[in-house]
Amino acid sequence: MSFLSGFIAIAGPPNVGKSTLLNRILGRKISIVSPKPQTTRNRITAVLNGDDFQVVFIDTPGIHKTRTALHRSMVESAMAALQEVDLVLLLIDANRPNDPEIAPILRQLQASRKPALLVINKMDLGPPERALPIIEQLRSAYPFEAFVPISALRGDGVETLLKEIETRLEPGPQFFPPDISTDQTESFFTAEIIREKIYLRTRGDIPYACAVTVDRIEERPTGDLLEIDARIHVETENQKGILIGKHGKMIQTIGRAARLELEKRFGIRVFLSLNVRVEKNWNKDTRALRRLGY
Ligand SMILES: Nc1nc2c(ncn2[C@@H]2O[C@H](COP(=O)(O)OP(=O)(O)OP(=O)(O)O)[C@@H](O)[C@H]2O)c(=O)[nH]1
Numbered sequence: 469m470s471f472l473s474g475f476i477a478i479a480g481p482p483n484v485g486k487s488t489l490l491n492r493i494l495g496r497k498i499s500i501v502s503p504k505p506q507t508t509r510n511r512i513t514a515v516l517n518g519d520d521f522q523v524v525f526i527d528t529p530g531i532h533k534t535r536t537a538l539h540r541s542m543v544e545s546a547m548a549a550l551q552e553v554d555l556v557l558l559l560i561d562a563n564r565p566n567d568p569e570i571a572p573i574l575r576q577l578q579a580s581r582k583p584a585l586l587v588i589n590k591m592d593l594g595p596p597e598r599a600l601p602i603i604e605q606l607r608s609a610y611p612f613e614a615f616v617p618i619s620a621l622r623g624d625g626v627e628t629l630l631k632e633i634e635t636r637l638e639p640g641p642q643f644f645p646p647d648i649s650t651d652q653t654e655s656f657f658t659a660e661i662i663r664e665k666i667y668l669r670t671r672g673d674i675p676y677a678c679a680v681t682v683d684r685i686e687e688r689p690t691g692d693l694l695e696i697d698a699r700i701h702v703e704t705e706n707q708k709g710i711l712i713g714k715h716g717k718m719i720q721t722i723g724r725a726a727r728l729e730l731e732k733r734f735g736i737r738v739f740l741s742l743n744v745r746v747e748k749n750w751n752k753d754t755r756a757l758r759r760l761g762y
């Protein structure tokens with residue numbers, strides 16, 4: 469039997485559970501998740517390896533109306549992913565079947581004519597019947613090859629989804645070494661974990677005003693401690709004040725939550741130093757965006 473492989477994009481409007489699904493499929497946290505929309509800003513690649521197959525999943529930023537250069541870069545990377553893969557999983561939220569952001573994704577699919585599965589997520593939040601009108605409505609908009617209701621959070625339906633994917637894999641090469649589950653660097657993952665803690669602990673425009681870069685990751689020669697220097701870039705002095713918080717309380721909370729998760733992930737004690745820096749209009753300036761990884 470020949471080796472099977474393929475590239476699969478997980479695409480959809482913001483906040484529908486794309487990153488949750490990626491993590492569920494891989495059985496570990498690859499992509500950060502938060503209750504706020506526009507959490508994922510880059511494409512995140514994850515590799516599912518089997519004895520005779522390899523699936524490369526690409527988690528993409530939620531597709532939405534763009535306002536800033538950052539949004540444009542996010543949406544462009546998601547739209548481009550739709551063109552490049554062998555199969556698209558269009559993920560939608562069962563509670564938001566009329567999400568206005570679905571239409572532009574359907575248009576992109578119609579242009580690329582890629583094979584696609586419609587995955588209806590968050591089925592745990594209501595009765596199963598509510599998937600039916602959604603399927604009825606969307607099957608006339610695009611020739612989806614299958615309709616799969618799931619709960620990415622609880623895992624319901626994910627096995628069925630994986631079976632639907634497996635039957636569509638074609639003979640192909642092993643794109644990544646079999647022991648690799650993501651192409652993210654340690655620095656990128658670290659910056660993302662810090663950004664996730666900001667999303668989970670701040671409100672209003674603060675999470676959206678933040679970008680995180682990692683300047684240094686270094687293991688002490690004694691081998692018992694990882695030293696990490698990271699920078700949080702914000703747009704204004706006011707945001708910097710809020711992020712640091714009274715007597716530094718907010719930044720300490722964020723730092724502690726990130727450190728605990730990084731220690732678990734890297735299996736070593738972590739010393740995390742966070743520095744907040746004002747970089748005016750970073751999310752509107754394409755040069756600054758590139759420097760910050762977008
Ligand atoms: N109840 C329920 N909540 C879910 C499910 N899947 C995801 N969520 C929640 O939905 C929120 C958004 O999840 P994400 O995985 O970050 O969504 P996303 O589509 O990657 O969002 P962006 O990266 O912002 O586009 C989080 O609070 C998740 O816990 C699900 O199956 N059921």
Ligand SMILES: [Mg+2]
Pocket residue numbers: 486487488499500501507508527528529530
């Ligand atoms: Mg995401």
